[in-house]
Amino acid sequence: MYFLRCLYSSLQIWSLIFRLKKQMPKIILAIESSCDETAAAVIRSGGRQSDILSSVVSSQIDIHKQYGGVVPEVAARHHVINILPVVMEALQAAKAGKKDLDLIAVTAGPGLITSLIIGVEAAKALSLAWGVPLLAVNHMYGHIAGNFLQPLSFPAVCLVVSGGHTEIVVMKDYLNNKKIGQTVDDAAGEAFDKVAKLLDLGYPGGPIVSKLADEFAATEKNAKIKLPRPMLSSNDFNFSFSGLKTAVLYAAQKMTPAERKKRAAEICFEFQNAAIDVLVGKTIKAAQKIKAKTVLLAGGVAANKKLRESLKAAAEGNGFKFSVPEFKLCTDNAAMIGLAAAQIIKKKNVPVDNYKKVRVDCGWELN
Amino acid sequence: MTKKTHSEKETYDFAKNFAAKLKGGEVLCLVGDLGAGKTAFTKGLAAGLGVKGIVTSPTFVLMKIYKANHKIKELAHIDAYRLKDGSELVNIGAEEYFGDKECVTVIEWADRVKDIWPKGCSEIRFEIGKGNERKINIR
Numbered sequence: 001m002y003f004l005r006c007l008y009s010s011l012q013i014w015s016l017i018f019r020l021k022k023q024m025p026k027i028i029l030a031i032e033s034s035c036d037e038t039a040a041a042v043i044r045s046g047g048r049q050s051d052i053l054s055s056v057v058s059s060q061i062d063i064h065k066q067y068g069g070v071v072p073e074v075a076a077r078h079h080v081i082n083i084l085p086v087v088m089e090a091l092q093a094a095k096a097g098k099k100d101l102d103l104i105a106v107t108a109g110p111g112l113i114t115s116l117i118i119g120v121e122a123a124k125a126l127s128l129a130w131g132v133p134l135l136a137v138n139h140m141y142g143h144i145a146g147n148f149l150q151p152l153s154f155p156a157v158c159l160v161v162s163g164g165h166t167e168i169v170v171m172k173d174y175l176n177n178k179k180i181g182q183t184v185d186d187a188a189g190e191a192f193d194k195v196a197k198l199l200d201l202g203y204p205g206g207p208i209v210s211k212l213a214d215e216f217a218a219t220e221k222n223a224k225i226k227l228p229r230p231m232l233s234s235n236d237f238n239f240s241f242s243g244l245k246t247a248v249l250y251a252a253q254k255m256t257p258a259e260r261k262k263r264a265a266e267i268c269f270e271f272q273n274a275a276i277d278v279l280v281g282k283t284i285k286a287a288q289k290i291k292a293k294t295v296l297l298a299g300g301v302a303a304n305k306k307l308r309e310s311l312k313a314a315a316e317g318n319g320f321k322f323s324v325p326e327f328k329l330c331t332d333n334a335a336m337i338g339l340a341a342a343q344i345i346k347k348k349n350v351p352v353d354n355y356k357k358v359r360v361d362c363g364w365e366l367n
Numbered sequence: 368m369t370k371k372t373h374s375e376k377e378t379y380d381f382a383k384n385f386a387a388k389l390k391g392g393e394v395l396c397l398v399g400d401l402g403a404g405k406t407a408f409t410k411g412l413a414a415g416l417g418v419k420g421i422v423t424s425p426t427f428v429l430m431k432i433y434k435a436n437h438k439i440k441e442l443a444h445i446d447a448y449r450l451k452d453g454s455e456l457v458n459i460g461a462e463e464y465f466g467d468k469e470c471v472t473v474i475e476w477a478d479r480v481k482d483i484w485p486k487g488c489s490e491i492r493f494e495i496g497k498g499n500e501r502k503i504n505i506r
Contacts, residue, residue: 035427072429072449072450072455073454073455073458110428111427111428112427112428112429113428113429113459114455114458114459163427164426164427164428165427182421182423183423184421184423185406185410185423185424186406186423186424186426187423187424187427190424190426190427194401197401198401198402238421242406242424243375245401245402246401246402249400249401249402249495250402250498253495362428363428363431
């Protein structure tokens with residue numbers, strides 16, 4: 001009897017320790033290298049909320065400007081040079097050492113294979129050398145997780161827009177998400193880049209196109225050019241931006257080079273409006289259909305001011321809560337990968353030798 | 368052979384029929400400006416090969432592989448838009464698909480990676496005519 005009682009109380013103590021351990025803040029080192037930014041961050045994940053202790057991004061935009069876009073081999077070379085200094089800087093800024101780390105999280109896809117592999121291999125080496133478990137994180141889920149600094153109400157609909165993706169994702173909770181629509185050709189960010197190229201405006205196209213659009217908006221003139229809103233009234237949640245880009249080509253073809261230069265801001269204004277009308281229209285339609293509580297915006301193109309404002313106004317006007325990460329959490333960064341990992345490890349134990357299973361998957365689809 | 372089309376749909380249908388003539392192992396090098404019809408052609412080709420699901424631009428990831436429902440089992444869709452030369456494609460293993468009898472390879476913006484065009488590949492040029500007209504030239 002005495003023995004059983006001892007056993008029972010020791011079990012209770014252990015379960016208490018286990019519960020306390022689960023609630024103890026976890027320190028996560030996150031690494032991201034899926035495209036042209038080498039990034040590392042340190043996250044403290046508490047019971048309910050997570051904080052960003054540090055976030056370092058080494059951008060290659062100036063390097064790629066001269067080529068008019070990301071050159072994968074050049075990107076990879078710079079990732080190799082930057083990865084360890086960026087990781088060390090993130091740890092130092094967070095005043096964390098390898099002994100403080102509970103987890104390393106790394107972007108394993110989707111993205112450029114030659115870029116991804118450098119972050120993933122560096123993370124595997126650190127995991128093995130430091131004896132810290134390694135978790136592979138989906139880059140798109142990371143973008144969504146940029147919204148996880150505040151508690152969210154579910155179900156939610158998230159519009160994820162970046163250089164490589166345009167997707168509508170339905171989220172039952174933090175971890176259950178399902179893609180219900182996507183672009184059938186070019187991603188929204190890609191269309192911005194290609195329009196900038198068509199009009200000879202430079203790289204990266206997104207910020208240049210939206211800056212010119214804002215300049216035209218400030219004149220309060222109406223655009224004389226009219227562009228289509230592709231698939232706005234189609235019966236699904238898909239997008240098409242290739243046709244919109246071609247419509248810009250036709251509009252530009254009708255002009256002399258001098259006129260094209262003079263009216264570039266007007267074209268950008270109408271193009272941006274057309275793209276945003278479709279993005280906002282489809283997202284709100286999805287939110288209404290699934291009776292969402294919250295509309296989220298995420299991804300690099302979420303840094304576009306006009307898109308943020310338009311989706312916020314449409315969401316709130318239709319009775320939904322709205323969330324978008326602050327600017328620096330929209331473009332590629334590692335803090336969002338850490339925030340994603342913080343949610344995943346609430347439901348999943350990551351063994352210390354998990355690095356053996358982590359592989360690059362450049363076509364990794366959400367869910 | 369030269370074909371004139373007058374809409375995106377016509378380009379798509381032309382490629383869909385063109386797919387029926389493929390035997391496997393072909394490398395199709397697509398050359399043409401933005402908006403010239405390369406994407407429409409590739410989508411039609413994929414449909415002709417029985418690819419299920421949505422064929423999206425591989426500009427961002429360089430290469431996407433689709434399962435085909437046909438005697439040809441795979442479609443390798445490559446986009447060289449961001450590249451200076453072919454070494455990049457060699458690095459990611461694209462050449463493994465060239466000439467594979469169970470695979471058809473399509474390279475968009477192929478003029479940027481001329482250094483790795485395999486022997487016997489087909490060059491398909493897209494020219495923008497007036498309005499919606501496109502000239503597709505296959506060599």
